[in-house]
Amino acid sequence: MKIALIGYGKMGQAIDAIATAKGHEVILRIDLNSKHLLEKEHLGQADVAIEFTTPETAYHNVLKCFDANVPVVCGTTGWLDKLPEIKAICLEKKQAFLHATNFSIGVNIFFEVNKKLAELMAGQPQYGVSMEEIHHTHKKDAPSGTALTLAEQLMASVTRKTSWVNEESNQPEILPIISKRIDPAPGTHTINYTSPIDDITITHTAHSREGFAAGAVVAAEWIKGKTGVFTMRDVLNLG
Known part of the structure; x- marks a missing residue:
């Protein structure tokens, strides 16, 4: 699976390590210095995007993924007021979006x-x-x-x-x-x-970030090829 990592702080780096160890290929690592990689020509090469950035940037990052037709797993918190709008756009555009306040x-x-x-x-x-x-x-x-x-x-x-x-x-x-x-x-x-x-x-x-990062990778594996709005309850079949 080809992954685009949007946000490459400590969480992004932990996800990178776990995804790579599981045999996935991280083809994009996007931070504040490489925001140009959010364009469709780059994002469109990924099978799935994992977004961990800031409340100020998450909304637009997710929209960029929708425009590139790439399923997106988002773990950014602090922007709950925008989630209903993002979910509606996702369904309208027949994209795939999974948000969790915690992926552990x-x-x-x-x-x-x-x-x-x-x-x-x-x-x-x-x-x-x-x-x-x-x-x-x-x-x-x-x-x-x-x-x-x-x-x-x-x-x-x-x-x-x-x-x-x-x-x-x-x-x-x-x-x-x-x-x-x-x-x-x-x-x-x-x-x-x-x-x-x-x-x-x-x-x-939590004893480390590993549980959060591992759960995000599991979510990315699960959402590939799907359309709709999902949560970790769907991924873990918690009913």
């Missing part, structure tokens, strides 16, 4: 655990609930995209929480999300349910 297989299983626990706790108002996420100091968005996914899942069931804030809060309808930036943490997410008599806590801790 372990995290995607953790998402399912979070949803199930939230369903069980929906009728237990004696429990307060809060979240914490820890990332390295170069993380550009806060809360993390993964934390926002977890929050949305939680609030879908625990309806006494109607919104979130990125700070401590004692308001009963608010879900507090505490963001910490500590090197070299690649990512830890914790959900706490607390009551006067006991606590229930679930945590996912």
Whole structure:
């Protein structure tokens, strides 16, 4: 499989290493100094593109992939307001788009655990609930995209929480999300349910970027040859 890597920071380099080890060919490595390679004549040579850049550039990068008729796997977070528009364009142009706030297989299983626990706790108002996420100091968005996914899942069931804030809060309808930036943490997410008599806590801790990068390559392998809008739930057949 021929891969175009859009974004060649630490995550792009980790994806490059894993894809190459699996026998794939990375034919384009696009960073700020090689943005001209985003043109159709270059992108069109790839079987799939993997996009990890910034919230400011992701939208246009994905459109470039659509124009080149190349399926795109996108892991950039912090631009959720643009996702509905991108999904509509994808379907209109009969392209392929897969976005995930986190490609780690372990995290995607953790998402399912979070949803199930939230369903069980929906009728237990004696429990307060809060979240914490820890990332390295170069993380550009806060809360993390993964934390926002977890929050949305939680609030879908625990309806006494109607919104979130990125700070401590004692308001009963608010879900507090505490963001910490500590090197070299690649990512830890914790959900706490607390009551006067006991606590229930679930945590996912990443030990390196390898899990995220490996999941992105699996997603790229899966999306090749498909059209439509997908998530990691489709890739992992999580129903």
